[in-house]
Amino acid sequence: xxxxxxxxxxxxxxxxxxxxxxxxxxxxxxxxxxxxxxxxxxxxxxxxxxxxxxxxxxxxxxxxxxx
Numbered sequence: 001x002x003x004x005x006x007x008x009x010x011x012x013x014x015x016x017x018x019x020x021x022x023x024x025x026x027x028x029x030x031x032x033x034x035x036x037x038x039x040x041x042x043x044x045x046x047x048x049x050x051x052x053x054x055x056x057x058x059x060x061x062x063x064x065x066x067x
Contacts, residue, residue: 005064009037011055026050 012022012033019033026047035041036051043051043063052059 003066004039005066006036006039007062011057011062015055025054
Protein backbone atom coordinates (compact mmCIF):
# COMPACT_ATOMS: atom_id res chain seq x y z
CA UNK A 1 0.00 0.00 0.00
CA UNK A 2 1.26 3.49 -0.87
CA UNK A 3 2.43 5.72 1.94
CA UNK A 4 0.80 9.16 2.14
CA UNK A 5 3.29 11.98 2.70
CA UNK A 6 2.03 15.51 3.20
CA UNK A 7 4.39 18.46 2.93
CA UNK A 8 1.66 20.98 3.64
CA UNK A 9 3.31 22.39 6.76
CA UNK A 10 6.45 23.35 4.81
CA UNK A 11 4.48 25.14 2.10
CA UNK A 12 2.09 26.75 4.60
CA UNK A 13 5.04 28.22 6.52
CA UNK A 14 6.68 29.42 3.27
CA UNK A 15 3.40 31.15 2.42
CA UNK A 16 3.50 32.80 5.87
CA UNK A 17 0.12 31.32 6.83
CA UNK A 18 -1.07 30.00 10.17
CA UNK A 19 -3.11 26.82 10.30
CA UNK A 20 -6.15 28.95 11.15
CA UNK A 21 -5.58 31.35 8.25
CA UNK A 22 -5.17 28.51 5.75
CA UNK A 23 -8.25 26.77 7.11
CA UNK A 24 -10.28 29.97 6.65
CA UNK A 25 -8.97 30.39 3.09
CA UNK A 26 -10.03 26.88 2.06
CA UNK A 27 -13.23 26.73 4.15
CA UNK A 28 -12.32 23.91 6.53
CA UNK A 29 -11.73 23.70 10.26
CA UNK A 30 -8.25 24.11 11.68
CA UNK A 31 -8.44 20.48 12.83
CA UNK A 32 -8.56 19.40 9.19
CA UNK A 33 -5.31 21.25 8.50
CA UNK A 34 -3.74 19.65 11.59
CA UNK A 35 -4.77 16.16 10.41
CA UNK A 36 -3.50 16.86 6.88
CA UNK A 37 -0.12 18.04 8.14
CA UNK A 38 0.17 14.92 10.30
CA UNK A 39 -0.58 12.71 7.27
CA UNK A 40 -3.74 11.34 8.91
CA UNK A 41 -6.22 12.68 6.36
CA UNK A 42 -6.46 12.34 2.59
CA UNK A 43 -8.01 15.46 1.09
CA UNK A 44 -10.69 15.54 -1.54
CA UNK A 45 -9.58 16.72 -4.95
CA UNK A 46 -11.32 20.08 -4.44
CA UNK A 47 -9.60 20.61 -1.08
CA UNK A 48 -6.21 19.63 -2.54
CA UNK A 49 -6.68 22.14 -5.36
CA UNK A 50 -7.80 24.89 -2.98
CA UNK A 51 -4.82 24.26 -0.70
CA UNK A 52 -2.34 24.17 -3.57
CA UNK A 53 -3.63 27.53 -4.81
CA UNK A 54 -3.51 29.03 -1.30
CA UNK A 55 0.14 28.07 -0.73
CA UNK A 56 1.20 28.54 -4.37
CA UNK A 57 2.51 25.01 -4.92
CA UNK A 58 1.39 22.12 -7.08
CA UNK A 59 -0.71 19.31 -5.64
CA UNK A 60 2.10 16.89 -6.47
CA UNK A 61 4.58 18.92 -4.39
CA UNK A 62 2.31 18.97 -1.34
CA UNK A 63 0.62 15.56 -1.38
CA UNK A 64 2.81 12.57 -2.18
CA UNK A 65 1.85 8.93 -2.41
CA UNK A 66 5.09 7.00 -2.10
CA UNK A 67 5.18 3.36 -3.21
